[in-house]
Amino acid sequence: MAKKQRLTTSQRKDLRKKEDEYLENLNKKIEEYDPNTSKTILFKDLPLSPPTLKGLNGAAFLKLTDIQRESIPISLKGYDVLGSAKTGSGKTLAFLIPILEKLYREKWTEFDGLGALVISPTRELAMQIYEVLLKIGTYTSLSAGLVIGGKDVKFESERLSKINILIGTPGRILQHLDQAIALNTSNLQMLVLDEADRCLDMGFKKTLDAIVSNLPASRQTLLFSATQSQSLGDLARLSLTDYKTVGTMDPSKDKTDEGAATPKTLEQSYVETELADKLDILYSFIKSHLKHKMIVFLSSSKQVHFVYETFRKLQPGISLMHLHGRQKQKARTETLDKFSRAQQVCLFATDVVARGIDFPSVDWVIQVDCPEDADTYIHRVGRAARYGKKGKSLIMLTPQECEPFLKRLASKKIKLGKLTIKQAKKKSIKPQLQSLLFKDPELKYLGQKAFISYVRSIYIQKDKEVFNFESLATEAFANSLGLPGAPKIKIKGMKAIDRAKELKNTPRQLLALQQANDEGEIVKDKTKAVRTKYDKMFERKNQTILSEHYLNITQSQAAADEDEDFMTVKRQDHQLNEEELPALTVPTSNRGQKKALSKKASLSTKGNATKLVFDDDGEAHPVYELEGEEDFQKKGSAEAQKKDFLSKESDVMAEVDTGDKQVAKEKRQEKKRKRLELMRREMEMSLEEEEASSGEDVANAYVGTGNLSDDMEDEEEGNNTRKRARFSTATEETTHESDAGILELEEPETLEDLESLTSRLIQN
Template identity: 80%
Template sequence: MARKQRLTTSQRKDHRKKENEYIEDLNNKIENYDPKTAKTTFFKDLPISNATLKGLSEAAFLKLTDIQRESIPVSLKGYDVLGSAKTGSGKTLAFLIPVLEKLYRERWTEFDGLGALIISPTRELAMQIYEVLIKIGSHTSFSAGLVIGGKDVKFELERISRINILIGTPGRILQHLDQAVGLNTSNLQMLVLDEADRCLDMGFKKTLDAIVGNLPPSRQTLLFSATQSQSLADLARLSLTDYKSVGTMDKANEKSDAEAATPATLEQSYIEVELADKLDVLFSFIKTHLKAKMIVFLSSSKQVHFVYETFRKLQPGISLMHLHGRQKQKARTETLDKFSRAQQVCLFATDVVARGIDFPSVDWVIQLDCPEDADTYIHRVGRSARYGKKGKSLIMLTPTEKDAFLKRLSARKILPNQLTIKQSKKKSIKPQLQSLLFKDPELKYLGQKAFISYIRSIYVQKDKDVFKFDELPTEEFATSLGLPGAPKIKIRGMSTINRAKELKNAPRQLLSLKKANEDGDIVKDNSKQVRTKIDKMFERKNQTVLSEHYLNVTKSQANEDEDEDFITVKRKDHELVEDELPALTLPSSRRAQKKALSKKASLSTKGNASKVVFDDDGEAHPVYELEGEEEFQKKGSAESQKHDFLNKEAEVMATVDSKDKQVAKEKRQEKKRKRLEAMRREMEAALEEDESDEETRNVAYLGEPNLSEDMEDDFEDEPRKKAKSVNYIRDQRKETAHDIIEVEEPETLEDLESLTARLIQN
């Protein structure tokens, strides 16, 4: 491949001048661009650079959507944007294009550091944003990075200082802001929050506040979501004072002519079903839609795990997958990739994939559990009917949830159609579930955890008109899961639950650190200790994991272990008189108490025990004992003692060296002897085979005249030795051939006497 020709100084100046003129012309076009008068249909009609246009064209992005047509010109002019649009309307390009254009017009290089920060509430959405950025920014010179939980932190720390556009989740971004030495945000140009309403809620409140505190206030901020929060307090936290609302609905007109937040191509429906019949209806629905691609949303990860494991054993006839936040990042990524490429599959998932994820050609979105609000409903159904394609959604509502939740949807101009269940198509799986849970204790435990997680999710919901905790049919619901009875549930206070929500979204590295004690010592964290499944099962006694039979077995084993102790207490009824005991007083301070009770700490002041050696008289001496000065002088001067010591050590080394040489010589001779012995056995075997076949075939040996001299020259030294030894053995046998006496086999006693006489004469 030909080398690229280097530009001269004048050529570089001309190139730089042309680029400056192009950027200046681009800025003028942006200032003069009016989205109201300009009829823009394609990306090429926008005032954006050629590199971005080329990347969009190669990625098959040609036509603008409504949110892109309205928001991109405003973002290019430098305004803060509060954008809201329907799901699947192309909000990702609406903020990625302004990011690339902003850095290009600012002539951003790798030496300028971090220029844009994009925050996403979930790992899957952050990965999707990164993939789109790589596609459309393939012709730009900016470096992009993705930082999410579940990845190698050290790998990210080594490279994050060279990143221009950083995409990640709040917890991991905050961790790098605290730890990464080369990550400098003082020159940040743009901050983007995708699914901003989720980023601004209580789960990420403290994390996001800590991130914003490290960013300069002079940045440009873009907020995008399908359901946008316009709380003044939330916007003030992000330093949004003069911003433009794009695509958001005016609250004054929301009740009159507001448009539904879901796509028109989405066919929405609902069914009224009892809580105890939900799994039966879901299994029957899957059995009747085996050639469809569907997502089933549940309220908790434990429910997802239980439904996936049980349905996988029942084998409905379609590929099953599951995805929730408690999985490892590698498993989550593989599941996303497989589901995106599959055509006939059912995915059980939590709300971790309810926002922003672009799954191609999803036919059905099934909501087994009622979402917490209308916004969550909009995000869930938005996984289908994306970019103008058709799709269907179905939500299962209990009689206590139906009326109140339908009112919430009608307030957002969402009117789903009611469907009825054909009893002929409905199949009950309660007997199969009971049989599965009876045979598998671990599956029974999953069912108990699924039951508890659902009941708690109803208890913590804010909308008490929809979620009525007191009216839950717990016994019937437990029976529908295959459980023999409803497990006992310990409901915690709301403060504890809110605390758990905050900890759920906190960085794991911060959670792993425990509080320091008063002395400043860190408590050791044993959470990473390896435990087997059996260990975990026996540790869950307080959660009714094991039946009474298993608990009795463990108790009896514990008693047997105690009876088999080698040393036991024989006398237990003796009394201790306090006056006879020595008085023990501990110091007042905790540090002094710890030092007094610790053997290791007490030795630090009393002197550490040292190792001693005993002489011939039995007296103990330290291992390293200093000699007195007078005794040293009696032995002579220091120089003479040094000379004597060196001579003595030289003699010892010479003796040891000679022994080592002798041992090495013996090893070489033994090795040579074994090699010659092996060669001798091989040659004897070859000669025996040659003599047996001598009458039937001609054999040529090395060194005989029937082989050419050229072939003899090609042989190495070892084959030559072998050939000579073979010829030597043959010559010896020829010399002794005349001494051999050939006789017939004696048959009578007279023949034996004659043979004996002949042998004596020879």
Template identity: 70%
Template sequence: MAKKNRMNTAQRKQLRNKENEYIEELNKRTQEYDPKLQRATFFKDLPLCRNVLKGLSASAFVKLTAIQRESIPVSLQGHDVLAAAKTGSGKTLAFLVPVLEKLYRERWTEFDGLGALIISPTRELAMQIYEVLVKVGSQCSFSAGLVIGGKDVKYESERISKINILIGTPGRILQHLDQAVGLNASNLQMLVLDEADRCLDMGFKKTLDAIVGNLPPMRQTLLFSATQSASLADLARLSLTDYKNIGTLETGSGQQVGAANPATPDTLQQYYIDVSLPDKLDILFSFIKSHLKSKMIVFLSSGKQVHFIYETFRKMQPGISLMHLHGRQKQTARTDTLDKFVRAQQVCLFATDVVARGIDFPAVDWVVQVDCPEDADTYIHRVGRSARYGKKGKALIMLTPQEMDPFLSRLKTKKIEPEKLNIKQSKKKSIKPQLQSLLFKDPELKYLAQKAFISYIRSIYVQKDKEVFKFNEIPTEEFANSLGLPGAPKIKIKGMKAITRAKELKNSPRSLLNLAKTNEMGELEEESKPVRTKYDKMFGRKNQTVLSEHYMNITKHQTAEDDEDDFMTVKRTNHILNEQELPQLVVPTSKRGQKKALSKKASLAAKGNPTKMVFDDDGNSHPVYELEDEEDFQMRGSAESQKREFLKKETDVLSKGDKIDKQVAKERDKKRRERGSKHLEERWRRTCPGSEEPAVILGTGDLDLDMNAADESDREEPARKSRKKSNFKSAESPEEDNNAIEVEEPQTLEDLESLTARLIQG
């Protein structure tokens, strides 16, 4: 049966010829297609292969958007593309469809290696691109892979050699290019940069240059973003010489296609409010309380601010589900938060710019920007999380009096003019007293507030646009009080060179940094610092947690000259107590209070009964007597069956105990009988051994085995010696009686019985 279903050589050759003819026809249609003359409305109107059309139709992608209509035909013709479009306009499909078409027309297989490389600046955006590719390319036979930070590198390296389409972040892609043995990019056909302006900035500059250095120069490059960087130096780094501009102003030698329009959709309503920095949290909390039926994203400038506001607002319970997302979270937590936020309908997400670009959140009602973005492009990306694919949405930005006029003028150059909103004083609520109370009760929240304050001040200091961000005009004391702090913490500002260096290292893979610290011999350089664990860092910090404070108090008297062999250290040298260290005694005024204070029983009654704790093998404490849960009791069976089992168990225990007791009693009786026989033997010897009625002697004996009997036998010892001399005389004695019988002294009861028998017979 298998031979009948198998195609012969002629059939395979015929099928291959049909496939080649179909591909030639697609290429011919693609070269003849003119986007200016043929305004396609649906995907089926474009010269696409049947497998890609089936995947698009199965994923409910039928109608073309503006960026797809203009960029896909140009990409299919083999041109490099520099494209910019409004947020939520379908840029992901604008480069995924050409990638699939390119590999299909080249008849790509797993043995041809890596055919397309898609780079994303954030992990969340890379995951979203991968999910869309899996849906659209479900009818194609290509293999795709996702490599991002936070995943198992070894697991990815084992499977990356057979990948045709690779999606990932710059750091992880460069790591695999340097370390993975099976990854070969020499045959790469297409390079795609999503959010290209972010990938080309200072944070990813060196990483991206290293990636491009491993790629062949003869390739097709696609750059997509909502805001596009037109720097000739950046384009030269990517080897873009003959490229087409889609939706951007003409720069360099590129050819203009389309027109420059506002980067925000028309269905987005944009507002701004004039608010001072100390009042921002009050306004934010009041805004959330008045929009409990909405789905909103709140953007802040740093992850520490996100963490602090999330923890404090969660304790104050505004009445809506709260989530937080920032770059310092683990990848599993970030993925779970994204999934929950996508499915939720009424929720508030506090986030940094890690989700400001490209992430498709459905049905977001409000985008609130508490902190002013660094530039107009970042503003465009943030508000683009709402009003996607023609849906309605709203955006609100809070601007301080120093930021308002300069930043609004920069938005005006992008043809963005938000409306001003006035704050209703009746709905405004101050949360400063609540924040102060929370920080007073919880030292961890106070620590988060300090870090949030410092991170915001530093974020203002590092901004390039000094007309918008005026560092010297920040009201630090008032801002600290608005966070619940009693005063402004001290801040150590680093130089701009150190900040730039830290920004570059932030997006660099750790493994590559470790390799950079090694010399040619594979040894660490002398100037490289030793590896510090998280515990070393924790104890090295100051003024953060109670643990580190206690640790500093213990170790502050230890110096380098201390001998390592010393096992005793001085924890305190000054034993004079200050007034603050003395306990504050409260003297009761009433007689009942005085009696209660002097009575140990009354004071214990007020504090409750003392409880005794036991510890298990894991070190966890438990009460001596614990009540069992009803569910656990029911799992073991009914009450009657447990009763029978308990009685049976106790009966077995008692029976075993009875056997042991009987054995002990038996041995005790045996020893008592042995001691009694010895006692009788001694009594027999003390009396006349020659008596013919031993039974009388046995009957008159007292079987008392206490110490008095032993003492009595000791007192009678001299009398026995005298009687022995009189009864048993020697044969050599001249006074020997003729009737006397010479015998040995009896040693046992049998000897006494034999002696008695001889005496009776004689």
């Protein structure tokens, strides 16, 4: 491969001159471009750079949407933008394209540091923005990074120094601003807030204020959302004074349906039902829509967990998934990927996926619990009917919520059609839930937590006209979850609830640092007992099914301990009398200090340390104690005691020696028996082989003497005279010798009989 030729100085100057001329012409086109007069339809008609246009074509982004047509030219001119548009209208490209163009025209490199910062309220939305940026920014020389909770902080901080575009959630961005040295925002050109109304609310207020305080005031700021907040206080926090308002939510729009926040292709409807019938309707709906892709929204993560686990056991016939903020980041990412690729699936989720997430081909959006306001409703239903596609939505409203909430939607120009449920298709699952919770204590615990979380969510709602806490049918709702009764709930004050919301959105490390700064130290009282999660669980009498059993066990055990006091403390005088203690003096000489600090030197004057043992009464005694002289004389003279001791020890040794000899004898006999048995088996095998080879009659076969040692001696001496031994079966106690040379002997029973037989045969 041929090497690329180096450019000369004049050639480099010509290239830089051409680039400057191109950028100058591009800036002129941007200034001259008027979105009101020009009817631009395609991205290539906009004054964009070649790398950006190439990336858009490669990602199949060709046509402009309304929000893109209105906002991109204004953003390119350097104005601050407050943009609002319907869900699924392409707001992500409306701020990513100006970022790429801004840094391209500024000739941004990796050495210039951070040029653009994009803040998203949720991790899933930040990941989606990052993926879109990778697609359209493929042909640029800019670098991008994603920082979200649940990832390795050290891994992220090591790469921040070379990142030009940073995308992340507020908590993790603030953490890097406080801890990462490589993150420098002094040269920031653009700040983007996606779903700006969520980023500006009370949950992220302090976090966002801390981030903005570290950014230069000369930056360009873009705010985008489907439901935009135009509060002067919120805009002043971001230093937005001279800004342009663009999008379909512009107040200048007429009062027709064109100003509605939801897409025209979305078919919206509602069902008026009692709170206790919601799960029955949901299960019946899922059973009748098994060939669809749907998202079911609930108000809390505990409800999502409970409904997911119970419906999995009921097996409605469709793939089920769940997603909420308490899951690990890896599980959340995998669920998003699986749900995006699936075609027939039901996802139970909280509002963590209600904003900005682009799920392809969602057929239905079901809202089991009423959202807190109309804006949340708009974001939820926006997961369907995206980019002009058709979709449907269904919301379940109680009779107390129905009329006031429909008024809230009507103020946003949103009209819903009423649906009636056919009783023939409605199926009650209350008996099945009661059976499941009776068999599985964990499901019962989840049901109690789901009940409590829903009741608390109603209590903390600000719109009391829609959410009437006093009218809740708690007993009926508890029965619908399969619980035998409504658990008792301890409701905290509103200040404590607001504090809990604030802590929920604050990173844990920042909380630890704040606590350390406020108190001066993280832990002051070391004697404070450490309470584990199990201790907290057992203390919740009304929220856990295990607490009553646990308390019964502990109380009965405590009573048993009081009744059966089988251990007593004998020593109780542990108090020290300071007057009896020796006075402590500080040595002044070097020798005295060395002796006091050295363990070896301090023991030199006190003698060797002695080991003590304690008797049954708790008295300490040395290991070896000397007997008194008087006690010794009472036992007799020294010589008599010596002889007595030696005689006793001699008897013990003799007894032990006898036992050892008997054991040794048994071992020798056993060893000899095994050796003779082995030789006998070898001889029998050799005889069988000879009989098989000779073919002689069995009656004339050589039997042997019955003693292996005699047979072996006969073979060694070469004696061909074979002796025969016949064992008599009669019970004769004597041995008879016949004249024919045949010995009639008693059958040997023990090893001694065998030895005697052997010796007699040898003599004969």
